Amino acid sequence: MRASYLLGKLAWALFTILFVICLNFFLFRVLPGDPVRSGVRDPRLTQEAQQAIRERFGLDKPVINCFESLNPVKSGPCLINPFETQFFLYVRNLLTGDLGISYHTNRPVSTMLGERLWNTILLIGAGQILAIILGMGLGILAAWKARTPIDFGALLFSLLAWSLPTFWLGIILLFAGSRYFNLPLGGMITPGVNFPGAWARVSDMLRHMLLPTLTYTIVFLGEYMLIMRSTLVDVLSEDYILTARAKGLNHFQILKDHALKNAMLPMVTIIALNLGFTVAGAVQIETVFSWPGLGGAIFEAVGRRDYPMLQGAFLLLAVSVIFANLGAELLYSVLDPRIRAE
Secondary structure, eight states, rough: OHHHHHHHHHHHHHHHHHHHHHHHHHTTTSSSOOHHHHHHTTTOOOOHHHHHHHHHTTTTTTTTSOOOOSSSOSSOOOSSOOOGGGHHHHOOOOOOOOOOBBBBOOOOOHHHHHHHHHHHHHHHHHHHHHHHHHHHHHHHHHTTTTHHHHHHHHHHHHHHHHHHHHHHHHHHHHHHHHHHOOSSSSSSTTTTTOSHHHHHHHHHHHHOOOHHHHHHHHHHHHHHHHHHHHHHHHHTHHHHHHHHHHHTTTTHHHHHIIHHHHHHHHHHHHHHHHHHHHHOOOOHHHHHHOSSSSSHHHHHHHTTTTTHHHHHHHHHHHHHHHHHHHHHEEEEEHHHHHHHHO
16 A cells, blocks of 8 residues: 555545534534523523533633624724634644533533443444344355345345334334343343352343344344345456356355455445444434443433533544544555555
């Protein structure tokens, strides 16, 4: 991989992140209404308390120019340091890892997102691994047995899995798992239990993970299977595959050495994008199963109008998608020699 290619991709990723930072900042400042009244919905708040809250969260400062404030005075010289505006303070805090303070809990947003992030990574990591393995395996089998009952059965299952509403599938699995298999209704661990050892705690966590992981796997398995099957069918119809068969190569060699590398390019894209989007949490799955991840945090923040929490979560989502896309492009250059040649 050439250094110029790598530096170019990194530069575009950095430029996109800077654009997202600006968009994320202004997006929550153009919303109608007073953020203090929206975030802290208490009719008993006095004017002095509202002003104290504005000062606490830096909302008393102008957004981006020195003539803009809550009580603007358009005439006269600018007496406000331009580096004390909300935008410059937001960028400066970002450089130190500070995403603001939550309106609801009065805790740092970065700390709250960090606590929820690992729970989400644990859930989507297990679900994605299973979905990729099963989806690709089923797609390869369906493509190799194209236009046979195995292919038709795999297509029917994948279309059904892909079309099912996520929240509906989660509710059905939640009902069946709790009623017939005595699985937990929600949460990450059984509250109020003193576990005798680490293995007992891990076992309890795995029982809580089973249903949401299964839901996540079924939802993405269908998508991966359909894309893998469609791409591999096209590749297997190429002339160089016919040449490989004429040389006497067996089925495994044809798939491993000739077909799968070319069929993997669309799969790399869709897997990378799915990983990027799901870092911010599978909102529906985490809400149905009360899983304490980023999806649940976003859902709660929307209901509470906790703008700093939403702003931090959206920034995390955007950055994860950008880096996932960057990883896919760099992996492209490894899988496809034509990109390296260009």
